[in-house]
Amino acid sequence: MNQINDSKNDKNNTNSGRGKYCWTSVTLFSKELTRSRLYQSQISIYPTIHDIRLPVAPPPRPPTPGFLHKVGGSDVPSSAPFTYEVSEAAGTKTVSKDTGSPTSSLAVVIKAGSRYQPLPGLSHALEHFAFKSTLKRSALFITREVELMGGVLETSLSRENIVYKARFLRGDLPYFAELLGDVVTKTKLIPYEYNERVIPTMENEVNIAYSNPSYVALEAAHASAYHHGLGLDKLSVVRKDFGVEEIAAFAGAAFNQSNLAVVGSGVPHAELNKYTTEFFADVPAGETLKTHAPTYYGGESRAWSKAGNSVVIAFPGSAGGPAFKAELSILSYILGGQSTIKWSSGNSLLGKVVEKYPGVTAVSKNITYSDTGLFYVAVEGPAPSLVKALPDVVNAIKGVSSITAEDLKRAIQNAKFDFYTAAEENALSLESIGQSIIATGKIPQVQESIKALESVTLDSVKKAASTILAGKAAVGAVGDLHILPYASDIGLNV
């Protein structure tokens, strides 16, 4: 330390002592401690930092920002990021966007999710038959070949859709288009494959999902909210009364041109159309699957669980696609709960609540379906703290009526960030795009959706909040029922 100031400050140093010396001449930001001086003095920087730790005055703060301190730049993307192109290739609906990225995603979205299944669990079984033996190649062949090409094959099941998805290097589009076409039109549905490979994976998924209390609570909230259709379990919990014949019949009814869409991301639209025409030619024309229109009931359902405690408080939410109500999406960001900053619980309404109860998490979301939506707050944690946190969570939802313009601004910025992220990622949001295309034939462009988010006002959010609070809540409580409160105990109307 002393050696740093070899010649010039020697006198000061001996006179005033280490502390004072540091204060006056070597702060981190002082011009005197430049790199060149350090090199000159041939001294490591480490002792310097340790020495100056205590006596140093805090570094000058940046000027206190006004709301959203601008440091240059604009929040409008430099160029229009992309547009969704929608068309039909030999009767099959295609939609894609191309950002020129080196990897691509291709998904077949089929409107055959659990709300459309004639028997409980059929959709789940059909989803698990993905990438099994087809007329052209065996399951092993698909696996090994895709591995060799560095591709990723995924499937997902929601209440609305079954999605078969492939992610791959940009040049491999023809192969994967052919593969997905093969899977959709030529899967063999062999009984022994069902017994040996489909049933065990289904059971495994059910076991994992139903040992997770927050999953069960959300299912319970769905059941209270919709009773039938959307209210039924998504996964095949009771697998009975069907075999491959029934699965084949359901697939036959579901896999047709008015019921599925081919969604590409990072693929040129013309090429997508070309290959869809070629490889999805065997998809027959047909009727779209019907289910009865959802009715929102509301109410409460409780289930016992040893694995943990979770309570989901749900309200009628916003549908997806063109009928999307931006204020409900913004409302979920105002309530928030899931901090975007590591090691911080965030400054959202729910974030402030859970800060007081260690171990408790509360997250608010809006799930969009094609014709309705579910807005919910999922609260999870050890039962004793959960009991104390729940009334505060409900109060936070009620407290939306007193939010400020800055809360709204923060929520809008958050929502915009998430929306852009989902839109620009190749593999994300393919399902919601496909769902919107199947249901309405249209997909709102990114800029339109962003505009809708930006145009949300304080009044519209407060109105949306008071509307849902005036109606009935749908509550699912899972865990230690001896301790967990009933909805009416925490100030909800069910």
Place this chain on the structure above:
Amino acid sequence: MVAVKKITNYIIARPKLFNFIKPIADRYCDLAGYRKVGLMYEDLLREESHTVQLALKRLPPRLAYDRAFRIRRALQCSVTHTLLPKEEWIKAEEDVPYLSPYIEEIEKEESERKMFDALTRK
């Protein structure tokens, strides 16, 4: 299994040879006598191998039940040193390959797996 299939196909592809062999084969099956105790040829396939065990597991329930029934009936005949009454004998047209499609499929899977395991990428 594969070798037998090859020879069969070789014979079937040549009509003259086929016409010559067919009566001899039919006579052989008749003399072998398994049809007279109510068995089908594929009930006699050696089942002490993983391939055939898996194939048996994959049989549809109805076929598996019938197979078990035939084997039990034949065992009973064997114990009592009798043949079935003539109307219960398995007829030549009933003696169909019900198990070998499953065995062939498993063998195909195996060879495919071996092929991929030994694959080199150029």
